[in-house]
Amino acid sequence: MALRNAVMAALLEGPASGYDLTKIFDSSVANFWMATPQQIYRELERMEGEDLIEATVVRQERRPDKRVFTLTGRGRGELRAFTSRPPRPIAIRDELMVQVQSVDVGDADAVRTAVTERTAWSSARLGHYLRLRAHLLDGRTEEEHLSRAERIGPYLTLLRGIALEEENLRWYERVLDILERRGALR
Numbered sequence: 001m002a003l004r005n006a007v008m009a010a011l012l013e014g015p016a017s018g019y020d021l022t023k024i025f026d027s028s029v030a031n032f033w034m035a036t037p038q039q040i041y042r043e044l045e046r047m048e049g050e051d052l053i054e055a056t057v058v059r060q061e062r063r064p065d066k067r068v069f070t071l072t073g074r075g076r077g078e079l080r081a082f083t084s085r086p087p088r089p090i091a092i093r094d095e096l097m098v099q100v101q102s103v104d105v106g107d108a109d110a111v112r113t114a115v116t117e118r119t120a121w122s123s124a125r126l127g128h129y130l131r132l133r134a135h136l137l138d139g140r141t142e143e144e145h146l147s148r149a150e151r152i153g154p155y156l157t158l159l160r161g162i163a164l165e166e167e168n169l170r171w172y173e174r175v176l177d178i179l180e181r182r183g184a185l186r
Contacts, residue, residue, distance in 0.1 A: 003043045004052065006033040008071055008079045011053065012151065017066045018044055028154050031129060031161020044069060052078060100175060112179050119172040126165040133158055 010016070010024045021044070022037040029035075035043075047053045052075035055067040071079070096118055103111045136155055137145050146152055 003035055003039060004047055005079065005082050007040065007043055007047065008052065008075050011069060011071045015068045015070045017068050027132060028158065032157050108179060108183060112176060115172050115175050119169060122165045122168045122172065126162065129158060129162045129165065133162065
């Protein structure tokens with residue numbers, strides 16, 4: 001998947017500046033697609049050149065003018081075409097997995113530290129996702145939200161992000177437990 005598809009999906013929330021999009025990525029897209037602000041700004045420039053999005057300059061008092069982007073008809077068409085074809089299988093490329101795979105010949109303490117750090121990171125992400133979920137539900141039940149919300153895609157991807165981090169935390173706990181028991185046996 002190209003970054004452009006994730007940007008177009010984010011623009012379904014409504015018009016947004018590059019700064020707004022980086023915030024949207026942090027709050028709702030990061031559970032399935034990571035991008036730096038620089039990558040987002042470069043992609044916006046390319047997409048505008050390809051007539052997938054258009055920019056409107058918004059004048060601001062005491063701040064520089066900002067450009068607000070919206071999807072064009074062509075962008076919506078490309079996003080529609082993207083959603084109609086089967087996605088590629090998930091490809092995992094995770095340095096931590098290579099370190100764990102190599103723990104038998106590597107530095108087990110360093111691997112344990114890396115897993116512990118990743119545990120903290122996943123815990124923070126999970127907390128963030130749970131706060132987003134509470135914000136999206138806004139006091140409604142999940143069923144009420146799913147039956148009445150204008151868009152359900154952001155909620156469905158958020159559920160995946162929550163499930164992923166919960167599973168990551170279970171796996172990290174298991175790895176740390178096994179490494180601890182193995183270390184005690186030696």
